[in-house]
Amino acid sequence: MSRGSREHEADDRRTAARELLMRPVVTAARHPDLLLQVRKHAPQLKRMFAATLGYQLVVEPTFARLLKAPLSVDAPVRPARTRTDKPFTPRAYRYLALVCASLLASTTADQILMSALAEQVRADAVTAGVTVGDSTTESREFVSAIYLLVDWGVLTETDGSVSGWETRQEEALLDVHRPLLPHLLSRSMTDSGGAVELEQPRRGLRRKLVENPLIRREELTEAERDVLSRERRELTRMLEESFGLIVEARAEGVLAYDVEEKLSDVVFPGTGTVAHVGLLLVNALADDLEAKAADTVLLHGRIVPGVFVPWAVVDSNIDLLIEQYGKAFGKGYTEDPAMLRREVAMLLESLSLVVLTEEGLVLHPASARYRPEPHRAPARTRAMRRLDDGDDTSGQEEKS
The missing domain is CATH 1.10.10.10 (Winged helix-like DNA-binding domain superfamily/Winged helix DNA-binding domain)
Incomplete structure (x- = not known):
């Protein structure tokens, strides 16, 4: 097989793996093309999922089922959702x-x-x-x-x-x-909960990075932090080759993100009132509190990165956003700010951007990724503006 053919096969297999992560149940009736793609690469996909994440892939003539292992108790909640996008009760x-x-x-x-x-x-x-x-x-x-x-x-x-x-x-x-x-069940209902604690730290770290938007450093076990420190290059290579994910590590945590912005069940920034307000709120709180990457909070007896925001401050900011942009929001949310605050908080928590407490929330430094970059005019525009203002810069080189 030529190099080009091998690369094409690898891309095709990676696409199938990404689709299975997003859609763990694939049937011939609903996704015929995807099922054909999965069946074509079934042996390699089974080995890869088992070795990388400890997941079992079942492939039959009429369906494929990726059986994911349970995540740690501190993982973001992923509820089943109705067709109107409401969480299952x-x-x-x-x-x-x-x-x-x-x-x-x-x-x-x-x-x-x-x-x-x-x-x-x-x-x-x-x-x-x-x-x-x-x-x-x-x-x-x-x-x-x-x-x-x-x-x-x-x-x-x-x-x-x-x-x-x-x-x-x-x-x-x-x-x-x-x-x-x-x-349908990933494991027998009689299984004990010890599988997660007993699994290898390498596999546990990979699984967290693939399934969660953001991993806080304090949520990693000591063994997982050791793997991240000593084997980051191998971890980065494996997740990129298998799923097209890019690993980014900072002092406060680590994430594996998709440059194509497709491998996520939670789109953020996204459309709709809740996602819109969530983005605006994150930026407003960071500005109001002058949040810095070095900020820490004592939470449940341990020091965690972030800045504490009382609910009263959250509510006042949401009220201000409704006042400023309410015409573009859903009527139900503008009439019930408490519901809007609740759903926005749940969204941000699912993204690991905040930790919710009875008194307020802790805003994680990773929220800075969503702050808008200041607009900077191109060099020629700035030079022309100075000329218009009477500043003669002829013969001088524009430095930007």
């Missing part, structure tokens, strides 16, 4: 578990009506001692669980739409992708 997770259990029953056929599935879920809930109701809210949560399985490719709307069940209980026929069902 505990009730929605309950319905998701009940639906999966019902679909796994030996009596469930490869096709099922919404009414039959709902009836089976209610029966299973009674057996499990779980209370479910018939309210509109309950129906909405039930539909959210169904739609998540549709998005994963476990269920397919064959006739009718699941959305009709939410308010009118309109019938819909669903195809069940039974071979995929047993692979």
Whole structure:
């Protein structure tokens, strides 16, 4: 194989790996081209994921499933989300578990009506001692669980739409992708939580860098900090070759970022009111408090990098942003600043840019990455401006 062919194969394999990180469930029905790409490189991808991150990749004719290991307890929360981008509630997770259990029953056929599935879920809930109701809210949560399985490719709307069940209980026929069902759980529910603590520090560090937007140095174990210090070059090479990620280490932490800005489930800066306010708030707080990279805070008995911001200061800044830019924000947020503050804080926490406490938040120095660079006019423009102001610079060289 020529060098060009090898490079093309490596690029194609890296693209498949990146897609699997973003989309751990791939089916022939929803992503046929991607599944073909994954199957083409299946042996290499299986070895790479196992060696680099300790993940198991299952590849079958009709689906591929990347089984990720659980992250550390201090990792940013990644909730399942509804089709309106709202985090799953505990009730929605309950319905998701009940639906999966019902679909796994030996009596469930490869096709099922919404009414039959709902009836089976209610029966299973009674057996499990779980209370479910018939309210509109309950129906909405039930539909959210169904739609998540549709998005994963476990269920397919064959006739009718699941959305009709939410308010009118309109019938819909669903195809069940039974071979995929047993692979939804990343591990047995009876497994102990010791796997994370026992894993190699190299693998643990790589996993944190691939899955988290930012790793604070104080969140690394002593062994992981040692790996980062002594093996940074090898770590950088491995993550770039495998996933196209660039490692950047600072005194306060380390991150692996994607230059193409595609390998993330949280887009920031992003569109929408919450992302917009989050970006403006980070910059406003850093300016108000004159935040510096050397700032530290005593948090939960340990010194961490960052600057403390009381909730009152956060609220006053959000009120000012609503006053200045409210016309461009969603009406629901301008009418409920507390909800806006809550969702903005959750977004920034998911990015590891802040740590939330009862009294306020700790703004991490990494937030400086999102501060706008001061605009500097090109040299010719500045020279022309001085000429316009009467400053004769003829014969002098412009220095910028």
